[in-house]
Amino acid sequence: MFPWHQIDTVLLDMDGTLLDLHFDNHFWLQLVPEQLSHQQGISHQQASQMVTAAYHKVVGTLEWYCFDYWEQQLGLDLLTLHYSIVERIQMRQDSMPFLQALAYANKRRILLTNAHPKSLALKLEHTELAMGLDEKLSSHESGYPKEHPEFWRYAFEKYQLDPTRCLFIDDSPAILAASKLAGVEYQLAITNPDSQKPHNVISDFPAIDDYRQLLQDLKTPYTN
Template identity: 65%
Template sequence: MFPWQNIDTVLLDMDGTLLDLHFDNHFWLSLVPQTLSRQRNISQEEAQTLVESAYEKVAGTLDWYCLDYWQTELQLDIIALHHTLVDRIALRQDSMPFLAALKQQGKQRILVTNAHPKSLALKLEHTELKQGLDAMISSHETGYPKEHPLFWQQLIAQFSLDPARCLFIDDSEAILAAAKKAGIGYQLGIKNPDSQKPHKNFSDFPAIEDYQLLYKELMT
């Protein structure tokens, strides 16, 4: 699928790419509206409409990914709510073998996430993900989400990357497009970010549902 001899660094999204997106989807689409419904004594439908409208207002911006923003905006203890669901935080089954294969082949592995640092810390605490990475960066450190070109400029400069020799893996086609526009040489989508939901279709980028395909390529 890729000319691995031309790839030095693999940039990896976290939620939906290395971790099962089920945790985040359940949190933001079920637990938050349910909690809001109880707290404000409104119907589940009203709460659902309220949060979906709030989400749409800031979609694609850094606020969308910011736990502090949502704590203020929704007047909910978002951090405490996260801790009630830690049993749902899970690695994709194919992630660690793939990360180990990348290391064996001498590829640099950098986590590139829009996750808020507090969310990132919680997920690292409850998985072994950190052991499979060489470095990591949250977009909140740069002031720009991955959808923004300045995020990529800062990433490339911070790690002294040759963007043409990087592969970026993400479950969002819009973010893959942003990476391509920023000069990242190779892009790959993930069709099954949430283990509990149907697979996604990608129109403009190659996409897989199992890292075993890449693992075989790497190890031959």
């Protein structure tokens, strides 16, 4: 699928790409409205509508991904809520074999996530993900989400990357498109970010539902 001999660095999203997105979907679409319903004495449906409306106001911005912003907006202790369901934080079963194969193939593995640093720390604490990475970057450090070109400039400079020799993997077509516009040469979409939901149909980028499909090519020696 890819000319691995022309790829030095693999840039990886976290939620839905290396971790099962089921945790985040359950948290934001079920648990948060449930807590808001109890807190404000309104129906679950009303709480869901409030939360959805609030989400749509900031979609695609850094606030969309910001713990501090949502704690202020919703009046909820989100970190405590996260800890209440940590058992739902799970790596995809195919993630670690792929990350290990990348290491064996001498590919640098850099996590690029929009997750807030508090969320990132929690997920690294409760999974073995950190063992499969060389570097980790939350977009909050750059001041821009991955949807914004300034994020990519920041990441390229921070890690001294040649974007023409990078592969970026994400479950969001919009963010994959942003990486392409920023100069990243190769993109790969994940079609099954949430293990409890149907696969997504992605036509604009190469797409897979299991990293193990890539392992044989990674192990095959290439010459320039």
